[in-house]
Amino acid sequence: MRKLISLGLALVLFMSLLAACGQAATTEKGAASTPEAPKGSTKLVVYTPNSEDIINTLIPMFEKQTGITVELVSAGTGELIKRLQSEKANPYADVMFGGSKAVLLGNKDLFADYVSPNDKDLLEGHRNDSGFLTPFVSDGSVLLVNKNLVGDIKIESYEDLLNPKLKGKIATADPASSSSAFAQLTNILLAKGGDYTSDKGWNFMGELIKNLNGKIASGSGAVHKSVADGEYIVALTYEDPSASYVKSGGPVKIVYPTEGAVFLDAVSGIVKGSKNEENAKKFMDFIISQPAQDAFGTQLTNRPLRANAKLGTYMKPMSEIKLLQEDNKYVQEHKKEIISRYTDKFTELQK
Known part of the structure; x- marks a missing residue:
């Protein structure tokens, strides 16, 4: 029995050697014995x-x-x-x-x-x-309102933010360091002035700055959190975190400014x-x-x-929101100028 197994093994080895030689020969001739291409990357x-x-x-x-x-x-x-x-x-x-x-x-x-x-x-x-x-x-620029604090103050638009009752009760960040605050700035300029250089838009921005009463949050996260926590009545913020508070049952509501909101x-x-x-x-x-x-x-x-x-x-369905279209190219190319003009105006109005 042991001898038969040995003969069998020898035969298997011999046949394997023949197959290998044949494969080498076809490879040399360029035949289709090239190894199969690997499957696509995962x-x-x-x-x-x-x-x-x-x-x-x-x-x-x-x-x-x-x-x-x-x-x-x-x-x-x-x-x-x-x-x-x-x-x-x-x-x-x-x-x-x-x-x-x-x-x-x-x-x-x-x-x-x-x-x-x-x-x-x-x-x-x-x-x-x-x-x-x-x-x-x-993501769009929105107003986040604390329902427990707003009382009978109407907040439906950017214009409503000039209400004297809101002085010092509006949360916002610095457009120079916060992307959401910068988006709000360009949204307001477009909504109130029609473009980014109009005196009408910048004059409105000046009135809004006065109503901020010098209060600027440390960052975008602090803006929406301060309204959700009841420190401020309304925030100039963005939709994503605002919707998170609404989804979790927070005492807030989202207002899409009637003048129009920019979604980026x-x-x-x-x-x-x-x-x-x-x-x-x-x-x-x-x-x-x-x-x-x-x-x-x-x-x-x-x-x-x-x-x-x-x-x-x-x-809220997009079809129910008044939308404004930002000129992305212009804003990107003139961002430094817009921020500089805002900073100058803010500084001037603190005197």
């Missing part, structure tokens, strides 16, 4: 400045739907842009998930052209008009030279797909951009 490297809520909701959904494993690098938008610039010759990231449209537009050389087939389902005015940036949510898009882009470009395209398609957009509108407090996205009761 990896995606995502750089993101987004909140943990967004990440913890959307990324697991994407991984479950596609089987793709996401590696996350989280940091501020500015820091991530610098990293992308330093890695430009050999990109590590595949996707930049988040960041303001204005900032990413100024770094076109970092991103590859791609328009998702789902782009047609987004709201008009919030589609991929750059050819390389995919808008996925939007957060966008995503595929990094030029991405090593997992097909997976990156799938990610772009996913974040504006029906399931993802419904999650933004019902599980989170971010404004979805898909036209038929579901909304929680704490979110």
Whole structure:
């Protein structure tokens, strides 16, 4: 029996050797014996400045739907842009998930052209008009009002903020250091003056500054928190955190100024030279797909951009809000001038 096994093993070895020789021969002749191509990559490297809520909701959904494993690098938008610039010759990231449209537009050389087939389902005015940036949510300038403190004071518009009863009771941050405060400044200039240089808009801003009574919050987070906590009656803030308070049953309400609100898009882009470009395209398609957009509108407090996205009761339909369109290019190019003019006016009115 032992001898038979040995003979069998020898025969197997001999046949294996013949097969190997044959494979080597066909390889030399250039025949189709080249090893089978590896299956597509199942990896995606995502750089993101987004909140943990967004990440913890959307990324697991994407991984479950596609089987793709996401590696996350989280940091501020500015820091991530610098990293992308330093890695430009050999990109590590595949996707930049988040960041303001204005900032990413100024770094076109970092991103590859791609328009998702789902782009047609987004709201008009919030589609991929750059050819390389995919808008996925939007955030608007709003007024957050404490219902326990407001009493019979009418707050429906920016104009209402000039009410003497609100003097020193309005929470806001410094536009020079807070992006949401800067967005409110440009929103007000557009709403009250028609553009960013009109004396009419700046004169209104001066009257509003007087009613602030010199009170400026340390940052954007302190602005909405101070109203939710009952320290101030009304805040010049943005929709996302405001909707969070409403969703959790806080004593507040969101007011969309009757003069109009500007909604600024957060966008995503595929990094030029991405090593997992097909997976990156799938990610772009996913974040504006029906399931993802419904999650933004019902599980989170971010404004979805898909036209038929579901909304929680704490979110007002966009069709019921008067919208103003910001000139992103002008604002980005003249930001320093706008901030300087505001600072001069604020300083002058404190004397």
